Amino acid sequence: MPSPTTDLVRTYLKEIGRYPLLTPDQEITNARLVQQMMAIEEQRLSLALQLNRQPTDLELATSLGQNVAELQSVIQQGQKAKQKMVTANLRLVVSVAKKYQNHNLEFLDLIQEGTLGLQKGVEKFDPNKGYKLSTYTYWWIRQEITRAIAEKSRTIRLPTYLTEILNKIKKVQRESFEKLGRHATVTEIAEELN
Structure with missing residues (x-):
């Protein structure tokens, strides 16, 4: 039903x-x-x-x-x-x-x-x-x-700007994994995000 x-x-x-x-x-x-x-x-x-x-x-x-x-x-x-x-x-x-x-x-x-x-x-x-x-x-x-x-x-509840930052980090992690075939380091993620 x-x-x-x-x-x-x-x-x-x-x-x-x-x-x-x-x-x-x-x-x-x-x-x-x-x-x-x-x-x-x-x-x-x-x-x-x-x-x-x-x-x-x-x-x-x-x-x-x-x-x-x-x-x-x-x-x-x-x-x-x-x-x-x-x-x-x-x-x-x-x-x-x-x-x-x-x-x-x-x-x-x-x-x-x-x-x-x-x-x-x-x-x-x-x-x-x-x-x-x-x-x-x-x-x-x-x-x-x-x-x-x-x-x-x-x-x-996180402020919206923090949620947006988290979403950007997740996106960079996902794209880096697809590109590099491994998880990106914190430094690589930081460089990608500026």
Whole structure:
């Protein structure tokens, strides 16, 4: 009998499979809407710092040379576009998360962390640079998953920078063993890491 977690994963995979992938043109159109929304959010933060409080929609719209209805329309379109881009790329999150199974985090937790990375990547994606969304967001997904593993998978939590150093050391050890046919000395590892 399958475990409840297996059933949840199966159900989740079935659900995300229902969302169609975006065409390159849809990707660009949606990304531009998200960029417009993010520009408004940046202006909101800037204005909040100036005012020492959250600006009203009227203050924000005025600072952008828009009326409140236009502002709300751009934000709403940006949110819908972001949602489309995220749901269309959830399969990528699962694909990346599969590579990090067996790192003391549940598969669904890896997917959840990867989805946070996908959302960040969608917010920062610039279609004018010529990259596909999946190529760009892959890094963000991987970054969030590895950060979560570093922070949550150990009984004693090490700072992320130490975990990154340990991972680099392991990588150098593995590459040195493949290259030299033996384990590298501490000096050789130190030289490789600078």
